[in-house]
Amino acid sequence: MAGHLVLKKADFFASATQPVAVADRYPQNVFAEHTHDFCELVLVWRGNGLHILNDRPYRITCGDLFYIRAEDRHSYESVNGLVLHNIIYCPERLKLNVDWKDLLQNTTVAGKDPRWRLSSHGMAQARQLIAQLEHESVKPDALSLCLTESLFLQLCILLRRHRYQSQDSAGPDSNETLDLLMAALGKSLDVPFELSQFCQQHQVAERQLRQFFRQQTGMTISQYLRQLKICQAQDLLRHSELLIGDIATRCGFEDSNYFSVVFTKETGMTPRMWRQRYTLHLSNF
Missing domain, CATH: 2.60.120.280 (Regulatory protein AraC)
Structure with missing residues (x-):
């Protein structure tokens, strides 16, 4: 470029x-x-x-x-x-x-x-x-x-x-909860993530984990996971020919309309507009 x-x-x-x-x-x-x-x-x-x-x-x-x-x-x-x-x-x-x-x-x-x-x-x-x-x-x-x-x-x-x-089950030589949580979130883009189950499995207090995560990242756990999904959707919209409904499913959104609402809120444009912007950009070369 x-x-x-x-x-x-x-x-x-x-x-x-x-x-x-x-x-x-x-x-x-x-x-x-x-x-x-x-x-x-x-x-x-x-x-x-x-x-x-x-x-x-x-x-x-x-x-x-x-x-x-x-x-x-x-x-x-x-x-x-x-x-x-x-x-x-x-x-x-x-x-x-x-x-x-x-x-x-x-x-x-x-x-x-x-x-x-x-x-x-x-x-x-x-x-x-x-x-x-x-x-x-x-x-x-x-x-x-x-x-x-x-x-x-x-x-x-x-x-x-x-x-x-980020998709690994855990960091090597590490039992730190944040490492385990990040790995779990990286594997949960197209499947539901249950924080309560994670906390029970790793014997950690949910409220403390939420607070620590926000302190370290500046986001809530749900905000971070949503951002991961939106980033994946942006990449698929730009580099694949999948239908928007199929992209929504791949990114863990059961309803394509809800996906469009969330995507528009996070990026300032609809999924279709996002895809068209890069299509038009490439056609100008």
Whole structure:
């Protein structure tokens, strides 16, 4: 797509040899679609927002992790107290004898969700490493550059060890309730989700879980689940020829009229208008 913003290394790295830099977003504001001439890792700590990655929308919140390639197009919309870190890096500046491509590749295929989630235990460890990385990465001497890359390697290994797909039954090595709840919600887009059953199964108080979820994400559980369904519907409307009624069913709405009402309320346009907008856009090329 022509005309999008390209972020340049010179504006984000202190020198032409600095391999890694840390950009905190406290908060992350709305940001127009852009690419980079560097790569980045995105880790979400709190709040929520809409992350549009290569034309596909993802409702993101605490624990979400993305591997962003230089050529990927992405933007942030509808942000609500969104707090995240961007760990930006230049692959060609990494000097350690490591298979970086394998360690940092998205490992997903076309049509699959590229979003990973980081377990609560992994998030706690990542925070400590990122703090060290942020402190060290701005120093220009040779030893600091080497230590910066070493810390980045530790972070990449940690993310690989503690990440899991949102549809997994649970995060690896984690019994944290929030991890389990997020995994359960990711699997409940086309089937009913019963919070009371979840709480009974995991022996947690429903009221406390509701409060904790809202504190961490800025949304209620039902709002978050509805946003996941709407994001899936947006993607299907844009990239499939399914009937709107079939899309409603796939996204867990038994009534297509109710689906249209909810979709219109959340996006500002009807499902048909959403589909036509992208059809017209493509026809102009």
